[in-house]
Amino acid sequence: MNNFTKIIISSAILICSYLSANAQGCVAIRQFSGLGNAVGQGNMLEPGEWNVSANYRYFKSFRHFRGSHEEPNRIEDGTEVINHQHGLDINISYAFNERIYGIVSLPFQYNERSSLYEHGRTERHTTYSKGFGDMRIGGGYWLLSGEKAKKGNTAIGLGLKFPTGDYAATSTFYNQGTEGGTEVKTVDQSIQLGDGGTGIIIDFQGLWNLKGTLFWYYDGFYMFSPKETNGTPTNRRRENEAIMSVPDQYALRTGLFKSFTNIHGLGISLGGRVEGIPVHDAIGGSEGFRRPGYIVSVEPGISYMxxxxxxxxxxxxxxxxxxxxxxxxxxxxxxxxxxxxxxAFADYLINFTLAVRIPKKITSPFGSL
Known part of the structure; x- marks a missing residue:
């Protein structure tokens, strides 16, 4: 493998780890993603080769916004809702040939939600959810091949998100009812493990060499959720907010990646991203309770191969x-x-990926090498 190929692989792994990232806070009904978290590495694999990656994410959401206006009094008064969310995606991708790839993503989550208002507004308590999330499977196609792809390439992909995660996870709530006892109820939408609907994911990604070891990257996805509601109670007072919605989701990012020839295997990136949940779904109805919104972030990154x-x-x-x-x-x-x-939103997100490329075995007269 020559140095230029190694640079491309390093940059592709760095940029494509993004789409396994989740929205930062209660805007998202749970940790979510597209299929780009390992797809991009397929462009760098020879036909028949595999890539296996583990992507870990963490954020703490606690800053409350209504529209784009922050409500700092929530922290000052001690009434803020605090979510600690951990996610681990195991991603397996395979290159069928130079242009076609496939991917399976297996998500796991552990979430904590601390609040006053869900526990009688007198004491702060924590609810929990953990387990397997919504599995994703899909594939894609690189638009260029051979010499045409020497300076860069763009891929388009299609996938499905299956409702394998528990979308009615429960936990213990305190100071409930007139006697102030405990009740086991469904947890807030932001820490549910799934949404109960089958999603259709379209995504794209690209990487282009601008000059030397400087690259331009871009990727994004949109997930269509035709199902309107999932039947899970929200425990909210308003009748039209009593059941959880199954919303669409989206993300987009772009930026620059730089590899260092004097420090073998090291690369850095800097870009921007936007992600969120729309008010109205593109397909199907939009009734039920959801927290729509979006986040615009600056995203520095570093990789080592x-x-x-x-x-x-x-x-x-x-x-x-x-x-x-x-x-x-x-x-x-x-x-x-x-x-x-x-x-409630987070200030930042920690997103770490470890990827292993598995070369194709070479068949010789003496057996596989």
Missing amino acids: KGNVTGTLNVPFALIRNRTQSVTDIENSTPDDVVHGDA
Whole structure:
């Protein structure tokens, strides 16, 4: 493997680890992703080769926003909701040939949610969820091959998200009812392990050499969720917010990647990204409770490649956080009383990926090598 190929592989692994990242806070109903987290590495694999990666993510959401306006009094008063969310995706990709790849992503989660309002508003307690999330499977096609792909390439992909995660996970809630006892109820939408719907994912990604070891990257996805609601109770008072929605999701990012020839295997990147949940789904209805909104972040990253193993670290920092007005907010509003729910967001996300490329065995007269 020559140095130029190693640079391409390192940069592809770095940029494509992104799409396993989740939205930073309660805007997302749970940790979510597209299929790009390992897909990009398929471009660098020879036909018949595999890539296996583990992607770990963590964030703490606690800053409350209503629209793009932060409500700092929530922290000052000690009434903020605090989510600690951990995710681990095991991704397996395979190159069928120079242009066609496939991928399977197996997600696992552990979440904690600390609040006052869910526990009688008198004491802070924590609810939990953990287990397998919504599995994703898909594939894609690189538009260029051979000499045409020497300076860069773009891939388009299609996948499915299956409702394998528990979308009605429960935990213990305190100070419930008139006697202030405990009850086992469904946890908040932001820490549910799944959404109960089958999603259709379209994604794209690209990497182009600008000059020397400087590259331009871009990738993104949109997940269509035709199912409107999943039947899981939210434990909210308003009738039209009593059941959880199954919303669409999206993400987009772009930036620059630089590899260092004097430090073998090292690369850095800097870019921007936007991710979120729309108010209205592209297909199907949009009723039920959701926290729509978006986050715009600046995303520095670093990678190091040694042989067939590459480690990457991306840490997006939020610049803009906006909890948009939902369908139910609009329905519940009057000319004299505009309803606009809030959501808690994180300041940053930790996103670490370890990827292993498995070369194809070479058949010789003496057997496999």
